[in-house]
Amino acid sequence: MKNILTLSFLFLTAWLSAQVKSNHGNKFEQLEFVLPDPTPYRGVDGAPGPDYWQQRCDYKIEATLDVESQHLYGTEQITYHNASPHTLGYLWLQLDENQHQGHNDLHHFNGSDMDQIMDARALQMLEQWKDLTQYGHNIEAITDAGGKPLKYTINQTMMKVDLPKKLLPGEDFSFHVKWNYKIVDRIKGPRGRGGYEYFRKDDNYIFTISQWYPRLCVYSDVTGWQNKQFTGRGEFALTFGDFEVKMTLPEDYIVASTGECQNYEQLLSREQLGRWQTAQTATEPVQIVTLDEAKKNEAGRKSKKLKTWYYKAENVRDFAWGASRKFVWDAMPHYNENGKKAMCMSYYGKEAYPIYSRYSTRAVAHTLKTYSKYSIPYPYPVAISVEASSGMEYPMICFNFGRAEEDGTYTERNKLGAIGVIIHEVGHNYFPMIINSDERQWSWMDEGLNTFIQSLAQAEFDNNWDLRRGPAHTIVSYMSSPTDQIEPIMTNSDNIVQFGMNAYAKPAAGLNILRETIMGRELFDAAFKEYCERWAFKHPTPADFFRTMEDASGVDLDWFWRGWFYEIEPVDISLDSIAWLKVDLENNPQPREVVNTDKAEKPFQDISKIRNRESGMQFAVEADPDLVDFYTTYKPWETSDSVQTTRTTLYDEVFDKKEKQEKFGKKNYYELRFTNKGGMVMPIILEWTFADGTREVERIPAEVWRKDEEKVTKVFVKEQEVKSVKLDPYRETADIDEKNNSKPMPTTPKFIQVYKKNKVEQVKNPMQKARVRP
Ligand SMILES: [Zn+2]
Helix, strand or coil: CHHHHHHHHHHHHHHHHHHHCCCCCCCCCCCCCCCCCCCCCECCCCCECCCCCCCEEEEEEEEEEECCCCEEEEEEEEEEECCCCCCEEEEEEECHHHHHCCCCHHHHCCCCCCCCCCCHHHHHHCCHHHHCCCCCCEEEEEEECCCCECCEEEECCEEEEEEEEEECCCCEEEEEEEEEEECCECCCCCCCCCEEEEECCCCEEEEEECCCCCEECCEECCCEECCCCCCCCCCCCCCCEEEEEEEEEECCCEEEECCEECCHHHHCCHHHHHHHHHHCCCCCCEEEECHHHHHHHHHCCCCCCEEEEEEEEEEECCCCEEEECCCEEEEEEEECCCCCEEEEEEEECHHHHHHHHHHHHHHHHHHHHHHHHHCCCCCCCEEEEEECCCCEEECCEEEECCCCCCCCCCCHHHHHHHHHHHHHHHHCHHHHHHECCCCCCCCHHHHHHHHHHHHHHHHHHCCCCCCCCCCHHHHHHHHCCCHHHCCCCCCCHHHCCCHHHHHHHHHHHHHHHHHHHHCCHHHHHHHHHHHHHHHCCECCCHHHHHHHHHHCCCCCCHHHHHHHHHCCCCECEEEEEEEEEEECCCCCCCCEEEEEEEECCCCCCCHHHHHHHHCCCCCHHHHCHHHCCHHHHCCHHHCHHHEEEEEEEECCECCCHHHHHHHHCCCEEEEEEEEECCCCCCCEEEEEEECCCCEEEEEECHHHHCCCCCEEEEEEEECCCEEEEEECCCCCCCECCHHHCECCCCCCCEEECCCCECCCEEECCHHHHHCCCC
16 A cells, blocks of 8 residues: 555656756756845855954963873863853863763764674674763862853763853953863774874874864854754864963973974974974975884883973964884974975984974975965965874864885875875865855865865876866766765765765765866866955854855856755766758758738727726826827728738748858858756766867856756867767766767768858738828
8 A cells, every 4th residue: 555655656756857857957046045034243255244253262281191001181271261252151162072971962963774794893883882881071179260160061071161241242251160181092992183193013002182182162154053953973163262272291292282382392302302492494304303203102111200391382273293212313404485484394214204203294394385376375384294003183283194005115096095184184274274154054165175186186196096086077976876875065064974075075076076177277266265264263164265266266156066965866968969061052942932921800908008097097098189199090800801811931031052162161050959857957078089189178058958958969060070079088077888979970971051141031011001090
């Protein structure tokens, strides 16, 4: 019964949609009603509006790392600046480490299923949450500046702190949080973006400390408080501020951190300090801690003495650091186009030495150079790459992978993998660290934009790099998958199924298509830079990006945003048929007479006419008989004139043979029929190969589909005979089926006849003319 109902329902909806189908869909209609309305905070041009505001939050943190128990203890002073026009009664903070508390909902958000054969870890993962009893933030105290406890409420990964009195627009509020947590083993689990990796062979750790201090949620004109729970997937929404951070840990540890170290003199040996000075003006990486020193350090007796590393960072949205006894450390400067220096640095264990000592810091500098070109000059004083077996990004510092084999050798693939991830993670300094989008909501705004610029930086590193993401053709397999496995790019981060494809690859491919195929490099690059300049150190949304790209380029891209970002249809343009036509040079068309007949009908009294009369309106022709003319007295439907005819003679003037030969002798007309099988409209790019072997690439803009989104017939005029024609020869549109991108050329032309112009001789019913009064 259910099946029959479903079937008949399906049939009915199919029938209904067939009934309402038009050749004219909405693919080219404007997005105004889809995008949020502009406000005084965010303009219709995509720029920050005249009343744009954003909150600010400064931190002073002191932390102690207990290596033996893998425990981190901290106190922080938070100063929140309310720049909003709103009065706030409470503040929301993020407790990301609570991701590792077993009792939180996020462990039950995903479905699961069984296989016939399963490994033990997969089975353990089904109930891993039961073992998560020792992790998460322990909040010891929250007090105001005077030491008075503040009321707070923890809701899983979020914490609300009630303000003792309302915080008015323009006011600041300072308070203290004391906390601690057990650091996770991020290799063995539970996994996290921060944690430690333990090296059994030499009994050492690499700590990567991130999402570690309770930190403010973003409060904005878009979301109010962005206090959507952290599930481990959707990343972060963070407020800019200044940081002063002191980390205390065993003296044999080397620290890599966001910001600039304030006390190297107290931390480094005289020799190391000298190398640090040398590195300031070096043209290649200088090792401040050498491989020998690092090897000695990791093998030596563990020190119980502590040291405190003191860092400052200005105008950053987050702060992260790493620490290990294993670290080699090298550095060299990069100067941006304004002459501002950034120290490019790398920290890595001996396992990564073969790749990292050669490539890491150079890749950091290369990233700053290329990203600065396409966005804004790198503004921070340092940029750091830390080898930590996996990739994750923070302001000025990121954690990457790239270890060699035990014998020190590595494959080309390993090397490129390491350089690729370094470019990607360092690139995140721009998206989202500086161009500070809301990652909790939109993964594509940082991962997609970053992956796109990453692909440009990789190509600029090595033009033969076989890129996995970025070029349009790399998205074809994803776009070919069943529609129930694809969601729009405009999908909340936590709801995405194929994360890498949706948030990284498809937006990056889309931006490449815009740059290479739709807008061209000049318009695209200028508009993209404009977006980066407008939103550097601010909080952009998707609409701000979409609007800026149009505003700064003068290209209507609503159809592209609609199709590529809001919908899931793939590109598949099919070349259905080719007709080859030439002008018949011998024969002329015969004159032909066309007769149109028109039967006169009694005028229909429409409702307006009836009401005009009923309203007592005075009509001029009735008041003055002299105004009554032919049109009111002549009633053809009552006469023998009821059928009116018009005679038209066509094909009157023809060419002489020589003239025709000169004008049309060489022309070949190719009439091509295309079907938009995929749904996503795209430019039609054709490569013509001519009889003499030369080629021509012709680009027809996507707007060719605007009057019929499914079928287009178009004629191309060529002076030479065409041997073959191919759609999308450079695979630049992500066309998912290339089998229908060409068709055999007809071997013989069909002929059409041509005349010069039709001297139109129209003869209308003579009675009509005769009855018009002068
Ligand atoms: Zn990323």
